[in-house]
Amino acid sequence: MIRTFLAISTLIAAAPAAMAQTAPTPVVAAPMVQLPHVSVTAIGAGPPVILIPGLATPRAVWDGIAPALAKTHRVYLVQVNGFGGDDPRANLSDGVLDGIVGDLNDFIVTQKLERPAVIGHSLGGLAGMLLAARHPDAVGRLMVVDALPFIGAIIAPGRTAAEIGPQAATMRDAIAATHGTPRPPVTTDPGGIWSNHPAGRIRVANWSNAADQRVVARAMYDDMTTDATPDLTSIRARPFTVLYATGAGPIATTIWGKAYAGSPATLEPVADSYHFIMLDQPAAFAAAVDRFLK
Numbered sequence: 001m002i003r004t005f006l007a008i009s010t011l012i013a014a015a016p017a018a019m020a021q022t023a024p025t026p027v028v029a030a031p032m033v034q035l036p037h038v039s040v041t042a043i044g045a046g047p048p049v050i051l052i053p054g055l056a057t058p059r060a061v062w063d064g065i066a067p068a069l070a071k072t073h074r075v076y077l078v079q080v081n082g083f084g085g086d087d088p089r090a091n092l093s094d095g096v097l098d099g100i101v102g103d104l105n106d107f108i109v110t111q112k113l114e115r116p117a118v119i120g121h122s123l124g125g126l127a128g129m130l131l132a133a134r135h136p137d138a139v140g141r142l143m144v145v146d147a148l149p150f151i152g153a154i155i156a157p158g159r160t161a162a163e164i165g166p167q168a169a170t171m172r173d174a175i176a177a178t179h180g181t182p183r184p185p186v187t188t189d190p191g192g193i194w195s196n197h198p199a200g201r202i203r204v205a206n207w208s209n210a211a212d213q214r215v216v217a218r219a220m221y222d223d224m225t226t227d228a229t230p231d232l233t234s235i236r237a238r239p240f241t242v243l244y245a246t247g248a249g250p251i252a253t254t255i256w257g258k259a260y261a262g263s264p265a266t267l268e269p270v271a272d273s274y275h276f277i278m279l280d281q282p283a284a285f286a287a288a289v290d291r292f293l294k
Contacts, residue, residue, distance in 0.1 A: 036090035037099035040107055041077050044070025048113045051077050054122030055219055056211035058084035064282050065289060082215030091215040097222035101130045108138045115140030117293060122147045123223050133231035142237035143292050146245050146275050148259045149228040161227040168224035176217035183209035193274055196247060200279040232263035240265045241292050247274040
């Protein structure tokens with residue numbers, strides 16, 4: 001069961017930082033703003049950009065791009081409470097995804113951010129879409145990184161979010177039950193679809209191990225049982241860009257094209273990449289972000 005979860009969960013979340021040969025420049029963050037479901041730190045100065053990581057992933061996933069981005073922007077680095085091994089706070093209750101979206105909107109309002117750009121990876125991409133759909137005036141630009149509006153399109157094609165519910169609940173309970181189980185550091189390639197590089201897969205596995213599995217379980221359940229497809233036409237953010245990995249071959253274009261058909265999204269494939277585009281193709285990812293923000 002756990003091996004199956006790891007394979008599925010990497011499609012719907014989490015993940016890595018930079019893939020460069022040398023370590024990325026550390027992110028020096030401002031004092032943290034703590035909210036019930038997320039915390040936020042900030043670096044740099046300029047137009048606001050909010051970066052949302054995926055399932056079981058800390059804000060360090062953005063270390064490969066945040067320092068350079070902070071030279072021209074005020075970069076707000078989000079972390080879901082519990083994903084970095086920190087206090088889960090409100091995320092030990094149901095409704096984690098809705099809580100994340102609500103906290104992000106509250107943060108934008110209280111910080112008086114003027115239509116910030118929002119970039120979200122995987123689960124963070126779904127949160128970004130829901131934020132832009134539910135609060136159309138809050139988001140100026142939206143980039144979704146390798147996330148579908150409904151993950152069921154690849155987990156269980158043809159089934160609705162409600163039909164996936166029992167399967168998602170079983171997985172949620174199994175994962176939550178592993179909380180407190182010792183998780184030794186991962187030092188050898190665990191395999192899987194996280195990245196097309198062993199170092200990336202090792203890093204992602206260690207991040208996943210560090211996350212509170214009770215929060216991972218609830219967030220994964222929300223991801224699997226949320227279909228944001230009907231909300232896409234409510235998104236007024238422009239550009240609305242979707243980057244997707246092509247590691248799965250030609251079928252990736254078919255899946256993403258069908259999922260976003262009729263929406264205002266512009267799709268951009270990234271060659272030679274798996275789920276963690278910022279890891280596998282850091283230069284291409286940085287270039288895409290630069291285009292998106294201009």
